[in-house]
Amino acid sequence: TQLLEQSPQFLSIQEGENLTVYCNSSSVFSSLQWYRQEPGEGPVLLVTVVTGGEVKKLKRLTFQFGDARKDSSLHITAAQPGDTGLYLCAGAKMNRDDKIIFGKGTRLHILP
Amino acid sequence: EAGVAQSPRYKIIEKRQSVAFWCNPISGHATLYWYQQILGQGPKLLIQFQNNGVVDDSQLPKDRFSAERLKGVDSTLKIQPAKLEDSAVYLCASSLDTYGFTEAFFGQGTRLTVV
Numbered sequence: 001t002q003l004l005e006q007s008p009q010f011l012s013i014q015e016g017e018n019l020t021v022y023c024n025s026s027s028v029f030s031s032l033q034w035y036r037q038e039p040g041e042g043p044v045l046l047v048t049v050v051t052g053g054e055v056k057k058l059k060r061l062t063f064q065f066g067d068a069r070k071d072s073s074l075h076i077t078a079a080q081p082g083d084t085g086l087y088l089c090a091g092a093k094m095n096r097d098d099k100i101i102f103g104k105g106t107r108l109h110i111l112p
Numbered sequence: 113e114a115g116v117a118q119s120p121r122y123k124i125i126e127k128r129q130s131v132a133f134w135c136n137p138i139s140g141h142a143t144l145y146w147y148q149q150i151l152g153q154g155p156k157l158l159i160q161f162q163n164n165g166v167v168d169d170s171q172l173p174k175d176r177f178s179a180e181r182l183k184g185v186d187s188t189l190k191i192q193p194a195k196l197e198d199s200a201v202y203l204c205a206s207s208l209d210t211y212g213f214t215e216a217f218f219g220q221g222t223r224l225t226v227v
Contacts, residue, residue: 006154033215042116042203042218043155088154090216100145100207100216102154 003027004091004103012109016078021106023089024071030092032072034063037086037105079110114138118204118219126227130192133222137185137206143167145216146179146189147203155203161187194226 005024013019023032031050035043047056049065049072056063060083062075076083088105117136125131137144143162147155158177160167163184172179176195181187191198201223205216 031215035218040220040223042205042221043216045215045217048215086154100205101157102147104154107152 003101004089006087006089006103006106008106009104010107010109012111013079014111015080018075018077019079019108020073020075021087021108022071022073023103025091026070027091027093028069030069032065032069032092033090033100034072034074035088035090037088038084043086043088076108079108081110081112084108084110116204116206116217116219118202118222120222121220122223122225124225124227125194127196128193130190131194131224132188132190133202133204133224135187135189135204135219137187137204138217141206141208141217142184143207144181144187145203145205145207146187147205149201149203149221151200158189191224194224196226199224199226 003025007022031048033048034046036046037043047058047063049063052067052069054065060077064073086105086107088102090100090102092100116138119134123131145160146158148158149155158172159169159179161181164181177191179189201221203218203221205218207216
């Protein structure tokens with residue numbers, strides 16, 4: 001069972017367009033992270049959200065944590081070729097062991 | 113602050129051979145993870161250590177994979193014998209042991225090709 005479902009799996013859009021990718025689960029997470037991974041590199045943390053309904057902005061990226069802490073979205077405004085990469089969401093479960101569970105990712109390609 | 117260090121960066125071996133990967137986490141991070149990432153997919157947790165104890169190894173193929181974290185710092189992941197389907201990037205990550213608020217910091221990974 002995939003605990004974190006990311007959609008879409010692939011997205012290819014023109015430079016300057018806006019986009020939203022989603023991370024959904026039936027489980028509640030104590031915190032959720034978004035990572036970006038470029039080819040040949042490990043994932044790099046973009047943001048962590050911990051409070052239901054929380055919104056965080058990182059330049060042109062807006063992250064939102066669902067009220068019930070089961071889902072999250074990432075919105076990119078005016079996408080640029082440098083935004084190309086694999087976007088991964090990961091959740092830490094609400095238990096003592098704090099396991100980090102990853103979704104399969106959304107592969108984003110921004111066309112110049 | 114130094115990041116998570118992994119070696120080697122690349123490894124090519126023949127099937128049925130053995131291979132070992134090394135990871136040095138960020139200083140002070142109690143939790144260490146090994147993930148397997150097959151091309152085009154998200155990382156899959158193989159094993160999680162807290163200090164030198166195993167927290168979760170439910171997805172580790174124990175007939176061929178083993179991992180240890182001596183003294184609660186560095187860790188090694190071994191595959192013996194390797195199969196073609198083991199070709200993947202092996203990522204090591206570490207995090208502070210903070211209940212309910214966990215961020216993983218990753219190394220660059222070791223890309224394994226089994227031929």
